[in-house]
Amino acid sequence: MQAAFQGLLVILIGVGAAVGYFYFSNVYLDKVVFPARAQTADELRARRIKAPLISFLLVIALVVIATFLLPVLVARSMSDVAAALLGGFGAVWALATSISGLYVLVVAVIAALATRLLLAGDLSGIGQNINRANLIRPWLFLGPALFALGLYLAYPVIETLRLSLTDRVPIPGGGGAFRYQFVGLDNYTQMMGEPKFWEALRNNFFWLLVVPAMSTVFGLLAAQLTDRLSWGNIAKSMIFMPMAISFVGASVIWKLVYDFRPAGSEQIGILNALVTSLGGEPQTWLTVPFWNSFLLMIVLIWIQTGFAMVILSAALRGIPEETIEAAIVDGANPLQIFFKIKVPQISGTIVVVWTTITLVVLKIFDIVFAMTNGQWETQVLANYMYAKLFTSNDWGVGSASAMVIMILVLPILIWNVRNARREMR
Amino acid sequence: MDNIAGKKSSLTWAVNLSVVLLVVLWLFPTVGLLISSFRTADQIATTGWWKALFPAEQNLVLRAADPDENRVERDGVYVVEGNLFEGEDVTGKIRVWGTSSQAISAFTPGEVADLGDGETMTVGADGAYSWTGSEDQISGRGQRVFVSAMVPPKFTLANYERVLFSGSNTDSMAKAFFNTLTVTIPATIIPILIAAFAAYALAWMDFKGRALLIAVIVGLLVVPLQLALIPLLKLHNGIGIGKGYLGVWLAHTGFGLPLAIYLLRNYMVGLPRDIIENAKVDGATDFQIFTRIILPLSFPALASFAIFQFLWTWNDLLVAKVFLIDATGETTVMTNQIVELLGTRGGNWEILATAAFVSIAVPLGVFFAMQRYLVRGLLAGSVK
Numbered sequence: 001m002q003a004a005f006q007g008l009l010v011i012l013i014g015v016g017a018a019v020g021y022f023y024f025s026n027v028y029l030d031k032v033v034f035p036a037r038a039q040t041a042d043e044l045r046a047r048r049i050k051a052p053l054i055s056f057l058l059v060i061a062l063v064v065i066a067t068f069l070l071p072v073l074v075a076r077s078m079s080d081v082a083a084a085l086l087g088g089f090g091a092v093w094a095l096a097t098s099i100s101g102l103y104v105l106v107v108a109v110i111a112a113l114a115t116r117l118l119l120a121g122d123l124s125g126i127g128q129n130i131n132r133a134n135l136i137r138p139w140l141f142l143g144p145a146l147f148a149l150g151l152y153l154a155y156p157v158i159e160t161l162r163l164s165l166t167d168r169v170p171i172p173g174g175g176g177a178f179r180y181q182f183v184g185l186d187n188y189t190q191m192m193g194e195p196k197f198w199e200a201l202r203n204n205f206f207w208l209l210v211v212p213a214m215s216t217v218f219g220l221l222a223a224q225l226t227d228r229l230s231w232g233n234i235a236k237s238m239i240f241m242p243m244a245i246s247f248v249g250a251s252v253i254w255k256l257v258y259d260f261r262p263a264g265s266e267q268i269g270i271l272n273a274l275v276t277s278l279g280g281e282p283q284t285w286l287t288v289p290f291w292n293s294f295l296l297m298i299v300l301i302w303i304q305t306g307f308a309m310v311i312l313s314a315a316l317r318g319i320p321e322e323t324i325e326a327a328i329v330d331g332a333n334p335l336q337i338f339f340k341i342k343v344p345q346i347s348g349t350i351v352v353v354w355t356t357i358t359l360v361v362l363k364i365f366d367i368v369f370a371m372t373n374g375q376w377e378t379q380v381l382a383n384y385m386y387a388k389l390f391t392s393n394d395w396g397v398g399s400a401s402a403m404v405i406m407i408l409v410l411p412i413l414i415w416n417v418r419n420a421r422r423e424m425r
Numbered sequence: 426m427d428n429i430a431g432k433k434s435s436l437t438w439a440v441n442l443s444v445v446l447l448v449v450l451w452l453f454p455t456v457g458l459l460i461s462s463f464r465t466a467d468q469i470a471t472t473g474w475w476k477a478l479f480p481a482e483q484n485l486v487l488r489a490a491d492p493d494e495n496r497v498e499r500d501g502v503y504v505v506e507g508n509l510f511e512g513e514d515v516t517g518k519i520r521v522w523g524t525s526s527q528a529i530s531a532f533t534p535g536e537v538a539d540l541g542d543g544e545t546m547t548v549g550a551d552g553a554y555s556w557t558g559s560e561d562q563i564s565g566r567g568q569r570v571f572v573s574a575m576v577p578p579k580f581t582l583a584n585y586e587r588v589l590f591s592g593s594n595t596d597s598m599a600k601a602f603f604n605t606l607t608v609t610i611p612a613t614i615i616p617i618l619i620a621a622f623a624a625y626a627l628a629w630m631d632f633k634g635r636a637l638l639i640a641v642i643v644g645l646l647v648v649p650l651q652l653a654l655i656p657l658l659k660l661h662n663g664i665g666i667g668k669g670y671l672g673v674w675l676a677h678t679g680f681g682l683p684l685a686i687y688l689l690r691n692y693m694v695g696l697p698r699d700i701i702e703n704a705k706v707d708g709a710t711d712f713q714i715f716t717r718i719i720l721p722l723s724f725p726a727l728a729s730f731a732i733f734q735f736l737w738t739w740n741d742l743l744v745a746k747v748f749l750i751d752a753t754g755e756t757t758v759m760t761n762q763i764v765e766l767l768g769t770r771g772g773n774w775e776i777l778a779t780a781a782f783v784s785i786a787v788p789l790g791v792f793f794a795m796q797r798y799l800v801r802g803l804l805a806g807s808v809k
Contacts, residue, residue, distance in 0.1 A: 010611045010670070010671070010674060011610065011611050011614055011615075014611060014614070014615045014618075014674075015614060015615070015618060018615065018618045018619060019618070022622055022712065023712065026710065026711070026712045030710070070665070070666075070671075134630075135632070137626075137630065137711055138626040138630040138631075138632040138635075139632075141622045141623060141625060141626035141630070141711075141715075142622075142623045142626045142627070142638070144619045144622070144623075145619050145620060145622070145623035145682055145686060146623070146638075148619065148675075148678055148679045148682055149642070149645055149679065149682055149683065151660075151679065152653060152657065152675070152676065152678075152679020152680065152682075153645045153648050153653060153679060153680070153682075153683065154645065155656065156652050156653040156654075156655075156656040156657060157648060157652055159655075159656035159659075160652045160653075160655060160656055163655055163656065218447075221447070222444075222447055225440050225443055225444045225447070226444055228440075229440065229441065229444060232444075235444050235447070235448050237793070237796065238448045238451060238452055239447065239448060239451045240796070241451075241452075241455070241789070241792065242451070242455070243736075243792070243799075244736055244785075244788040244789050244791070244792035245455070245740070245785050245788065245789070246739070246740030246741075246742070246760055246784065246785070246788070247740065247742065248740070248742055248760040248763050248764055248781075248784075249740070249760075249763070249781045249784055249785045251767075252458065252763060252767065252777055252778070252780075252781040253454045253455055253457070253458045253781065254454055255767070255777075256454070256457055256458055256461065256474075256774060256777075256778070257454050257457065259774075266471060266472055266473065267473065268469060268470065268472070268473045268474070268774070269473075270453070270454075270457065270473065270475065273473050273475075302451065302454070305451075307803065310800050310803055310804070311803060311804065314800075314804050334436065359647055362649065363649050363650060363651065365651075365742075365743050366742045366743065366760070369742070369764065370742075370763075370764050370767055382649075382651055385651055385654075386743070389654065389655065390746075390747075395655055398655060399655055402649070402651045402652045402654070402655070403652075405649045405651050405652070406648070406649060406652055409647055409648070409649055412647055413644050413647050413648070416643050416644065416646065416647060417640050417643050417644045420639065420640055420643040421636065421640050424636055424639065
């Protein structure tokens with residue numbers, strides 16, 4: 001219940017803060033910094049003092065409010081919330097007397113100086129004020145998003161690169177604190193020396209080869225076959241459904257399929273039941289090296305086929321009817337129509353589907369973690385990284401393996417960005 | 426178009442058949458787990474789930490009624506009569522039976538078993554039995570009978586009761602369910618709000634560096650989550666958030682933003698320019714245009730992204746494990762609970778299947794209710 005209450009609180013605070021920010025920052029811009037009216041020289045001079053001062057005070061006020069609210073947001077219970085609110089004064093005092101307080105002051109001064117800088121030049125007319133405000137406004141709208149993107153995606157890329165070149169060393173007598181010692185490429189060489197890393201890399205390679213190909217092929221097949229069917233939409237729904245199931249849920253589903261009972265007793269996993277009914281020996285499938293990786297891939301293919309089907313089905317519908325009619329008139333058979341007329345026309349979409357699934361595959365973690373945890377030679381890069389990070393507590397090698405994933409993603413990233421830029425022109 | 430020139434009859438049955446096959450293949454694993462979640466542990470362990478819909482043969486150990494209370498004297502011999510299935514929670518049709526664990530299929534129904542010294546027993550196919558002997562022999566505990574019987578299909582809700590309402594700490598999903606909900610809802614709402622403003626700026630405001638920003642966002646779209654784990658964990662610990670809901674909300678917000686901005690911007694760019702320019706001429710501010718015009722018109726795109734983000738945060742394991750779940754395990758989410766069950770209760774399929782279905786049920790509900798928006802979002806979201 002407390003968690004639910006806290007969730008509600010965060011929705012209220014978060015949504016309130018976001019809406020409040022967007023609304024009041026616009027008001028501040030239009031009413032205080034750049035009011036849309038003509039001003040005398042005296043008024044302008046007053047504004048050049050008043051606006052920076054308000055900016056300065058705003059920063060201080062926001063920090064104080066945040067200091068009060070932050071403990072509330074991490075509180076685990078109602079009594080914690082009360083204590084956190086009461087403790088707010090103490091926290092503000094502690095902040096004001098610490099080195100962080102100085103940083104806040106510096107930021108506030110920078111905000112004031114920046115506001116003053118915005119007010120430089122001739123600003124006596126209405127138009128000048130409005131134009132100046134409209135130059136700033138996009139950045140107000142973009143602000144929170146850019147901040148979050150920078151902090152949660154861009155900065156980690158740089159920081160991971162840095163951490164991959166360092167070792168985390170506990171400071172003696174530092175009470176669990178660490179320092180980061182530059183070690184050059186040691187983490188990378190250490191990683192290269194580990195057979196588990198090469199196993200992960202090899203498996204990732206097979207995943208990359210098999211999963212996008214099979215998902216796309218099955219997706220294309222399903223899209224084409226259901227295209228003209230009266231119950232095609234229901235069929236598509238059923239094939240699409242695994243997309244909604246979590247990787248963990250899918251792992252449980254497929255673990256039951258691969259379940260093993262000793263020979264002689266009744267098999268409850270469908271795969272072993274099939275094998276024994278055909279006269280074979282039941283296997284503990286997930287422990288058979290090399291082939292078990294492919295059994296894990298089937299889970300992801302099962303999930304991603306629906307995605308491929310939906311996208312490719314829309315692409316197939318978008319093919320101009322005339323091209324197909326012309327082919328029929330020329331006497332092409334259905335197979336020729338499919339392979340020579342339809343597939344070439346949707347080749348762009350096929351590439352998109354392929355790369356999208358490739359990205360999913362590069363990051364695949366949950367399925368391996370839940371089904372084998374990398375045992376029996378099923379390790380993949382993401383799970384290798386997780387094990388380094390939280391089992392061996394080796395942040396250096398963990399970061400190095402994360403960088404390997406990044407390097408593998410990089411070609412797709414560049415290709416996507418180039419395409420997006422070309423499209424915008 | 427494939428069906429002109431008489432191709433129809435020869436091909437449609439093949440197409441129908443292969444689609445049926447494909448659908449069955451795709452549904453089969455899920456159906457297996459669903460059926461298993463309604464079966465008892467014994468049923469799951471003895472027969473495959475695909476046999477659950479049909480009567481199955483089961484080996485049962487049953488016992489005749491207590492002789493001291495039920496025996497009647499008839500012509501100098503003592504007799505106990507009754508039905509073996511009385512008081513049991515199964516009924517069935519007996520195929521073979523026996524009175525010793527070494528020979529459980531020694532007799533067919535109706536045959537008379539000689540238990541030595543004139544003590545006899547006979548069991549009918551419906552479980553009716555008659556056990557005869559001297560006063561000494563028909564005493565103590567009731568005679569054990571081993572039967573192989575065809576038992577009709579039987580389903581139970583006991584697993585769901587246990588997983589959802591029992592309150593047992595190891596198996597309970599109730600707490601994890603609410604924790605997942607607590608993670609999911611703010612982590613869906615907050616990024617939408619932030620992204621919508623940014624998308625509007627990128628779609629309808631002119632400023633230097635706009636094209637570059639869009640390119641950067643397309644690039645961030647594919648940055649793997651794995652890179653963010655260590656630096657952000659370090660950051661969260663550094664600023665005092667540590668592991669907890671706030672951390673996981675912020676993380677999901679950050680990771681969801683590129684897709685949100687990309688989807689919403691693509692949609693907003695397509696809105697008619699006239700409406701926005703007219704509003705501007707009428708003196709509306711950008712904030713008013715955004716809240717009064719753009720936001721209501723963008724509802725389909727907002728819904729698409731909301732579904733994506735909901736499914737992704739609900740189904741996520743990695744982010745929750747890194748940013749939320751601490752040593753106390755108080756804040757565990759369902760995906761993590763299931764992985765732990767896989768470790769501790771690997772063979773208890775009745776618990777596993779039920780737990781998995783509790784976690785799958787909500788996304789499946791959302792999926793079937795809002796499939797239209799999901800498909801639209803997928804089509805807009807795949808980088809063309």
